[in-house]
Amino acid sequence: MPPIFRSHGDSGRRCDRVQLLQHSVEVIMPVTTDQLEVPAAIRVDLGAIFVSLELSKSTWLITSLSPGHGAKMSQHTVVGGDIAGLFVRFGVLREKAQARTGKLYPLVVIEEAGLDGFWIDRRLRREDWIESHVVDAASIAVSRRRRRVKTDKIDGETLVRTLLAYKRGEPRVCSMVRVPTLKEEDRRRTCRERKTLVGERTLHINRIKGLLFGQGITGYAPLHRDRRERLEELRTGDGDALPGHLKAQICRELDRLELLIEQIKTVEVERDALLAEKREDMPSSAAMLREIRGIGPEFAAILYAEGLYRHFDNRRQLAAYAGLAPTPWRSGSIDREQGVSKAGNPRLRTTMVQLSWLWLRQQPDSALACWFQERVRRNGGRLKKMTIVALARKLLVALWKYVTAGVVIEGVVMKST
Structure with a gap:
């Protein structure tokens, strides 16, 4: 112009x-x-040493960005599991930063949630000069190239930059993990161990049935109390007695199966004791869940230990934690729903879907069950699986309100005392 x-x-x-x-x-x-x-909305005057930890079984890679060192990041390694060596390296970083600037800086540390658990974070938090964070690795934005470069050095630098952005207050830069206490983490062991034992029990049952089916034998129930007596009476499809080695193998399978049955009983006793436990912050949450018809001790224990013991600000946080939050895809003229995120606690999400199917049978007159039936009717009887996931999200929110605020679910039937 x-x-x-x-x-x-x-x-x-x-x-x-x-x-x-x-x-x-x-x-x-x-x-x-x-x-x-x-003043700017994002702070830039963050006086601290920013450190990221790339953890593995053999080595721990320490990437640091210190004041007075410009934008250059330093990297050092210590032996995996050497927490004393880690603190020695932290002390060296503070001394060098003090020599350059004349000031003793605190440390802000970040690490990814992984197989190492949370013991390192708990150890770091004991020091008043260390601020520790555990990040969900899947929440960190990475290059979308088909073949992107990935090394421990690049990952360590990415973690430091992510930590800097998080401390500046940039929204949605990553998702930090709420680290449970040692007691809260230990409370989950009972339900998770029982699920593992039940899975192993199913494997042994199927193996025994498969061995017998190969000889033309069906209808044998390994879980019955007379399993060994019935084993002596079994005959193959052509009328012969069981071969000796096959019978010995099945007996050993029964030995392992009986051991699992006893261990499951022991774990269930510990679970019942957990449900009867009284807490100051949530004195009767598990007992309140068991009062609802259709929720047994196992469902109550999983709901309590995996999710409802935590504090949530709103229902969106609760749904996101369970992986039941929606994931829309909206760009230009495209507007579609991709389904639930499945990014939360898989045990809580699976339990809620199972409980939702059971809810339709045990609470058919409740408002949630009526909503499901009406929604399915409008869809012509289709999309039941998609609707049951929506019911699971609504039911989880309703149970959370019932446990935390005492809001009774509309139309629910309680167990008779």
């Missing part, structure tokens, strides 16, 4: 140029000094 000048002489042109430049400067530059002193 050509410049607009007056057409009467050079002096008029020069005057218009000056006025135009002055107007541009007034638009671009701040007018008053008060506007220059307005």
Whole structure:
């Protein structure tokens, strides 16, 4: 676009140029000094040493960014599991930063949630000069190239940059993990161990049935109390007795199966004791769940130990923690739903889906069950599996309100005392 000048002489042109430049400067530059002193929404004066830990079985890679060292990051390694060596390296970082700047800085440490658990974070939090964070690795944005470079060095630097952005207050830069206490983490062991034992029990049962089916034998129940007596009476499909080695193998399978049955009983006793436990912050949450018809001790223990013991600010946080939050895909004219995120606690999510199917049978007159039936009817009897996931999310929120605030679910039937 050509410049607009007056057409009467050079002096008029020069005057218009000056006025135009002055107007541009007034638009671009701040007018008053008060506007220059307005604090920014994102803080940049973070006086600390930022450290990331890349953990493995053999080595721990320490990536640090210290004040007075510019934008250059330093990297050092210690032997995996050497917590004393880690603190020695932290001390060296503080001494070097103090020598450069004359000030002793605290440390802000970040690590990914993984197989090492949370013991390192708990150990670091004991020191008042260390601020420790555990990040969900899947929440960190990475390059979307088909073949992206991935090394421990690059991952360590990425963690440090992510930590810097998080401390500056940038939203949605990552998701930090709420680290459970040692007691809270230990409370989950009972339900998780029982699930593992039940899975092993199913494997042995199927193996025994498979061995017998190969000889033309069906209808044998390894879980019955007379399993060994019935084993002696079994005959193959052609009327012969069981071969000796096959019978010995099945007996050993029964030995392992009986051991698992006893261990499951022991774990269930510990689970019942957990449900009867009284806590100051949540004195009767597990007992309240068991009062609802359709929720047995196993469901109550999983709901309590895996999710409802935590504090949630709103129902969206609860649904996201269980992986039942929706994931829309909206871009331009595209607007579709991809389903639930499945990014939360898988045990809680699976339990809620199972409980939702059971809820339709045990609580058919409740408002949630009526909502499900009406939704399925409007869909012509289709999309039941998708609707049951939506019911699971609604039911989880309703149980959370019932446990924390005492809001009774509409139309629910309690167990008779």
